[in-house]
Each structure stands twice: as structure tokens, then as C-alpha cells.
Amino acid sequence: MTSTTSQQELFRFLEDRFACAQACAECARACALSASLVDPGGSVERELVRRKGIMCAEVCDATCRLLAEQNGDVDEPGIRIQLEWCRSVCLEGAHLFDEQPGAEGAAKACRACARACTDFMSALT
Numbered sequence: 001m002t003s004t005t006s007q008q009e010l011f012r013f014l015e016d017r018f019a020c021a022q023a024c025a026e027c028a029r030a031c032a033l034s035a036s037l038v039d040p041g042g043s044v045e046r047e048l049v050r051r052k053g054i055m056c057a058e059v060c061d062a063t064c065r066l067l068a069e070q071n072g073d074v075d076e077p078g079i080r081i082q083l084e085w086c087r088s089v090c091l092e093g094a095h096l097f098d099e100q101p102g103a104e105g106a107a108k109a110c111r112a113c114a115r116a117c118t119d120f121m122s123a124l125t
Contacts, residue, residue, distance in 0.1 A: 016116075016123040021067040023109075023116035024086060028060035030109035031093060037102065049096050053106065056093035059086050060113060067120075076124050087117040 035053025038046050063086040066079065094110035097103035 013123050016120040017067050020083070020113075020116040020120040021064045023113040024060040024064035024067070027090060027106075027109040027113035028057040028064065030106040031057040031060065034097060034100070034103045034106035038100070046100075049100055049103075052089075052093050052096050056089050056110060059089045062086075063117070080121060080124060083117040083121050087114045087121075090114040090117070 031053045035050045035057065038050035038053065063082050066082050090110040090113045094107045094114070097107035097110060
């Protein structure tokens with residue numbers, strides 16, 4: 001591997017990491033907003049949507065913080081686990097938000113975050 005290739009891989013890694021962190025932050029905001037709009041005294045299904053929105057926001061926030069706080073020592077297995085968890089929760093959230101009027105933005109943010117997690121996992125060695 002040449003030093004140019006190594007630099008290109010490093011730049012891609014950092015770009016993917018930043019894009020993933022940004023998608024997580026956007027998803028956390030969208031999910032928190034959607035969860036706050038769901039009436040907590042509503043039906044069991046609406047309560048499930050509210051709780052999933054809160055969980056998705058928390059997982060995305062934790063993933064964003066993990067990606068932002070990593071220093072030179074990359075804990076690849078730990079990052080992979082967090083990214084997979086985030087991806088899974090986001091896809092579940094998107095599915096639930098699809099069925100809720102006014103939650104299209106949250107569903108879209110969830111899907112974008114899941115894609116960003118998948119893309120970043122492929123950048124890991």
C-alpha cells in the first residue's frame with residue numbers, strides 16, 4: 001500500500017465517520033421531536049412509537065458521541081457493535097414512523113442514519 005493510498009483511506013474513514021456522526025445527530029433530533037409530539041396518554045401503539053422515538057434518539061446520540069470522542073486508538077469492535085445497534089434501532093424506528101402521520105421526516109432521518117452506519121462499517125478495516 002502506498003502512502004497516498006493510506007492517506008486516501010484515512011480521509012475516507014474520517015469523512016464516513018463524520019457523515020455517520022452527523023446523520024446520527026440529525027436522526028436524534030428528528031426522533032426526539034417526533035416522540036415529543038406523540039400523546040403519552042394515547043393508545044398502546046402510539047406509546048410504542050413514542051418510546052421507540054426516545055430510544056432511537058438516545059442510541060443515535062450515544063453513537064454520535066462515541067464517534068466524536070474517539071481519539072487515535074480506534075476500538076473497531078466496539079464501534080462496529082454500536083453502529084450495528086444504531087442501524088437496527090433506526091430501521092425499526094423508520095418502520096414505526098412510516099405509519100404515523102406527520103412523522104415522515106423522522107422516518108427519513110432514521111433511514112439516512114441507518115445507511116450512514118452501514119457505509120461507515122464498510123470503511124472500517
